[in-house]
Amino acid sequence: MEPQIIKFYQTGSFAVGNRLLDDSQRSVQADMRRSNSLNSGHRACQGCGEALGARYAIDAAMQATKNQLIAVNATGCLEVFSTPYPETSWQLPWIHSLFGNAAAVATGVAAAMRVKGREEVRVIAQGGDGGTTDIGFGCLSGMFERNDDVLYICYDNEGYMNTGVQRSSATPPAARTSTTATLGADPGNVFGQGKFVPAIAMAHEIPYVATASVAYLRDLEAKVHRAMSLRGARYLHIFVPCPLGWGAASEDTIRLARLVVETGLFPLFEAEHGEVTGRYHIRNRVPVEEYLKLQKRYAHLFGKRPAVDTIGRIQAMADRNIRRYGLLGEEA
Amino acid sequence: MEKPFAITLDVGSSLANKTGSWRTHRPVYVDRLPPCNNQCPAGENVQAWLYLAEEGRYEEAWRKIMEENPFPAIMGRVCYHTCETACNRGALDEAVGINGVERFLGDQAIKYQWRVEAGAPTGKRVLVVGAGPAGLSCAYHLARRGHAVTVLEGSDKAGGMVRYSIPKYRMPREKLNAEIRRIVDMGVEIRLNSPVEDLCAAIAHHGCDATFVAVGAQRGRHLQLPSTARVPVLDAVQILRDLEREEAVPLRGRVIVYGGGNTAFDVARSAVRLGAIESLVVYRRTREKMPAHRSEIREALEEGVTLRCLSTITHVGDGVLTAERMELDAKGQPQSTGETETIVATTLVLALGQDADLGLLSGVPGVRVADGLVEVDRNLATGAVGIWAGGDIVPADRNATVAIGHGKKAARQIDAFLRGEVLRRPVKHELASADKMNTWYYSDAPRAIRPILEAVRRTSGFAEVVGDYDEGTALYEARRCMSCGNCFECDNCYGVCPDNAVIKLGPGKRFEFNYDYCKGCGVCISECPCGAIARIPEAI
Secondary structure (H helix, E strand, O other): OOOOOOOOOOOOOOOOOOOOOOHHHOOHHHOOOOOOOEOOOOOOOOOOHHHHHHHHHHHHHHHHOOOOEEEEEOOOHHHHHHOOOOEEOEOOOEEEOOOOOHHHHHHHHHHHHHHOOOOOOEEEEEEEHHHHHHOOHHHHHHHHHOOOOOEEEEEEOOOEOOOOOEOOOOOOOOOOEOOEOOOOOOOOOOOOOOOOHHHHHHHOOOOEEEEEEOOOHHHHHHHHHHHHOOOOOEEEEEEOOOHHHHOOOHHHHHHHHHHHHHOOOOOOEEEEOOEEEEEOOOOOOOOHHHHHOOOHHHHHHOOOOOOHHHHHHHHHHHHHHHHHHOOOHHHO | OOOOOOOOOOOEEHHHOOHHHHOOEEEEEOOOEOHHHHHOOOOOOHHHHHHHHHOOOHHHHHHHHHOOOOOHHHHHHHOOOHHHHHOHHHHOOOOOOHHHHHHHHHHHHHHHOOOOOOOOOOOOEEEEEOOOHHHHHHHHHHHHOOOEEEEEOOOOOOOOHHHHOOOOOOOOHHHHHHHHHHHHOOOOEEEOOOOOOOHHHHHHHHOOOEEEEOOOOOEEOOOOOOEOOOOOEEEHHHHHHHHHOOOOOOOOOEEEEEOOOHHHHHHHHHHHHOOOOEEEEEOOOOHHHOOOOHHHHHHHHHOOOEEEOOEEEEEEOOOEEEEEEEEEOOOOOEEEEEEEEEEEOOEEEEOOOEEOOOHHHOOOOOOOEEOOEEOOOOOOEOOOOOEEEOHHHOOOOOOHHHHHHHHHHHHHHHHHHHOOOOOOOOOOOOEOOHHHOOHHHOOOOOOOOOOEOOHHHHOOOOOOOEOOOOHHHHHHHHHOOOOOOOOOOOOHHHHHOOOOOEEEOOOOOOEEEOOOOOOOOOHHHHHOOOOOEEEEEOOO
């Protein structure tokens, strides 16, 4: 029997870096010279997924554009914790206007750069799920339909965390927030409401739409690179756990961002001009309980009398995603 | 400076905000003890040498092994690698093939003639009695520390039980000779054909400052069986010894081996190779209870050796043996049933274990012998000042790996004794158990299979049964190591910190925490694949 030779690097591309790989094949975050666009000293909570996601995405975009980048921020946690007057954590040109108009402001910045003949300067708009899926949704849809040259990044932590954990249209069913109390026959957020903005963005048939999770760094960076290689309206929706709002341990941020994908509750895919062109295949499928039980916002589903029906409905959502986006790969 | 309307302050950086003050727990980089290292009887730092091998730094990896064990080519063949049983990767897919990589490194060293230099001479002289794995390991470690060593060996060749009880198909002699020669090249003097009858006389004769006794257990246990008969009853140890000397061995016809240890299988497998019609191992308990290693039993069965368990031999007749069937009682002890049967036999070989011949110690004041073993303390010191003992003659598991560990341990003690120092035991690091790891990050990678010689080709000669890893496979297998408890610079902590509070120091230098900004969230701890970060409460 001849032994088989397999190219193999201990952790493959799952870890941030890998000393056995050539520098050019490592992630932006593994680089000692990464731009640290969102610098230390910001006031995000311990284990903030959004702070992490923002640095991942903007550092990758900085590298892709050779630092020729301007960021426009909606109101929200990200804006509040990074820029208490007069301090800033941002290490790139950055502007904040209102809660709901980040997409429109970004359109204006891009137009200004075009008029000035500075087309190498690229524009990113960013906000949380409140500023994106609710308050800023009109401006966002307008930016999409005009195909303005902006990458819009939504950091989705499934609620208005900055103002006290209120429900948004991205809050999942059964989750407890301060406006969806765990009272009555169907405690927590109701089933059948809310929206999945990546699908709506795809309906605009813009050049690029993708979803990402902070637990899948290489995938996230590849999507930012792809987005920055294109012109026109682009949308990236990043799943970022919120330890405070979800009642999760601060050290579980990445674990949750991984479990939400491995359960099928949050599909990772990319689409160009309205068609899905790539999807992440689940590596180690787990039941939704594994994800839910780490969060106090779902605590009412467990305990002495587990809400088996409700958990079953959440599992059905995961199964539907897996079917709809083909998340199991060839084995399915 | 003139400021725009409604602006009163200059732009500041958030670096002014030292968020480290929020912390209730701090992350601290640690090196935990990998289970393989913890398990190794020879005290090898397995994780450390695999780490070097992962990068293709084979010579450095080999030198790392040589700090603990002078016989990687031997150990890569005859060690029963309990490290692999302890390996955390076993729970993920399969244990890392540590033994195969060790053998690859040992063979590389022989191929490229890598050498180890003796230390600067100290002027001290040590006498080692017995040139087996324990004695040679002790001699090697003493030579590295600059002591002059004389090894006295009773046989005509060095190697002890590795040579005289492990057949060639498991331990090719050119590898054994090469690793012994490397020790001789360091200036260690091995005097062959020099059995020691009286230790005190030998110490006086050689004028040495300390002594290590490792004469091994070489006398096969005998059993008086009622006999009416001409079936020759032979001793397994003697047969293996004769095989090594290439003397005629009467393993023909129907060979019955009585015993269930590794020696029994070594004889049974040798009998197959010498053309015996039948090679049967008779054992009084069940197959599961056999002390022989699983791989040894499996390979023997593949080669045509047969087993008869729960059976004791009660009588030797003319060309036949009488065997009684046994049953296990509630305590798992075999009990007689009175039912007997006959086994046709040409030769009966007794492989019932070995005893040590400790006559040389009888006149040494202070040395105590109990149950055929030398009494030693935890540092292997006997009751006599300046005399240590190890290997098969002290109470411990009897195998080459344990013996090599004894040799090293004794050498360290002797070195400290000769320098007039007291050896301080290093603090043992916390065990890197599986619950401290995050194995998500390791690529799925099943174990590489070592090539095995086909059974038909095995039984026709004494060619080595288990083949080598080639370089690609050895590298692959080394890279399956998860570096349990020891940073392997995957950059995860540096990447996953939401506060940029991890400083990357560059290749080979690992990382540092910036406690000015670390909020103590613990993400780096839970996402460290190998469990090399501890969570320590802050004094508040």
